[in-house]
Amino acid sequence: MKTLESTIEEILDLAAAHFQLQKGALTADDDFFEKLGIDSLKALDLLTQLERHFRIELPDYEMQGASNVRSLAERIHARL
Amino acid sequence: MIAFQGETTSWNVRDRILEITLHREPGNEIGSRTLEEWERLVDALAEAIDGEEIGAVLCWSAIPAGFGAGADLRELYEKMQALGLAERRTRIREFLTRIHRVMTELDECAVPTVAAIQGICFGGAFELALTMDLLVADRSARFGLPELRLGLIPGFGGIPRLKRDLGNPQARDLLLTGRTMGAERAYDAGLITQLTADGRALDIARAAARQLTKLDRKAAASAKAFVKPSPREELEREIDIFTELFLRPVVEESLRTFTQRTDALTYLPPETP
Numbered sequence: 001m002k003t004l005e006s007t008i009e010e011i012l013d014l015a016a017a018h019f020q021l022q023k024g025a026l027t028a029d030d031d032f033f034e035k036l037g038i039d040s041l042k043a044l045d046l047l048t049q050l051e052r053h054f055r056i057e058l059p060d061y062e063m064q065g066a067s068n069v070r071s072l073a074e075r076i077h078a079r080l
Numbered sequence: 081m082i083a084f085q086g087e088t089t090s091w092n093v094r095d096r097i098l099e100i101t102l103h104r105e106p107g108n109e110i111g112s113r114t115l116e117e118w119e120r121l122v123d124a125l126a127e128a129i130d131g132e133e134i135g136a137v138l139c140w141s142a143i144p145a146g147f148g149a150g151a152d153l154r155e156l157y158e159k160m161q162a163l164g165l166a167e168r169r170t171r172i173r174e175f176l177t178r179i180h181r182v183m184t185e186l187d188e189c190a191v192p193t194v195a196a197i198q199g200i201c202f203g204g205a206f207e208l209a210l211t212m213d214l215l216v217a218d219r220s221a222r223f224g225l226p227e228l229r230l231g232l233i234p235g236f237g238g239i240p241r242l243k244r245d246l247g248n249p250q251a252r253d254l255l256l257t258g259r260t261m262g263a264e265r266a267y268d269a270g271l272i273t274q275l276t277a278d279g280r281a282l283d284i285a286r287a288a289a290r291q292l293t294k295l296d297r298k299a300a301a302s303a304k305a306f307v308k309p310s311p312r313e314e315l316e317r318e319i320d321i322f323t324e325l326f327l328r329p330v331v332e333e334s335l336r337t338f339t340q341r342t343d344a345l346t347y348l349p350p351e352t353p
Binding site: 040041047060 | 219259260262265
């Protein structure tokens with residue numbers, strides 16, 4: 001059973017690898033849309049990566065409503 | 081030899097396959113120019129079938145973003161600004177009637193059809209994909225019908241064909257929430273016929289199209305009539321409903337807002353504080 005903290009870490013690792021960021025460049029309290037400079041296509045790409053990694057379906061509106069990585073992790077965690 | 085190089089769409093025949101390439105930057109937005117070229121396409125298609133020049137059709141996008149983003153909403157908004165209510169009604173109905181003819185010709189095409197899909201497949205592009213017999217998609221492709229965010233329904237035949245091809249609960253989820261669906265989920269739901277590694281949809285769709293050309297054309301057309309009935313009555317109703325919805329002030333306002341948005345998920349309604 002994953003903890004919320006481990007889900008946050010996995011999202012940070014996935015985002016760092018996918019968007020080629022230094023480890024630590026993105027934190028749990030960051031607004032990832034702003035921090036990653038995400039446009040519509042990148043947001044969909046991230047959504048696909050998250051769905052594949054966690055083997056869940058995450059509706060777009062859940063990601064849209066997440067203000068930071070922690071709240072995104074909470075939404076993912078609720079579907080694990 | 082049937083070949084055409086358009087501004088938005090091109091086609092040629094190779095190995096008895098009519099290959100349609102969508103190539104309007106940035107996202108194959110479907111506007112008046114696209115429609116004119118698609119009308120020319122379905123005429124060429126009918127000619128190729130009559131001449132027994134082709135045994136299959138393959139449709140794919142050369143645009144990196146994907147199969148397509150849907151209707152050209154900026155063009156739609158700009159054009160409607162110059163028109164009064166009565167003229168808007170006439171013009172939107174005329175546009176829908178014309179694009180429905182194209183979609184129905186493709187849907188009922190006498191030879192089997194395949195779409196190779198990568199990236200985004202939204203709105204009108206998804207509606208085009210729904211006319212094809214086989215949908216081959218990259219694992220990372222995403223499908224969506226976000227029209228409700230504008231106060232509209234899909235207008236190019238999307239609802240009747242989605243209802244025909246997908247389980248009703250999934251159709252409701254896609255339509256009513258405006259969310260997108262990943263290709264893996266779409267495959268599990270039965271919407272996608274073949275799922276491929278990223279970047280391989282076109283190769284695999286071409287292989288499928290080659291296979292389609294080997295089978296008896298008349299038998300294929302007969303089989304298709306059984307498994308893919310055309311929902312003509314519902315398609316007619318869709319034009320009526322779309323036209324009425326389109327004429328509401330809320331739609332004009334939604335289109336205006338859309339043209340000004342710069343946030344990431346523009347296909348969803350804006351977040352309200």
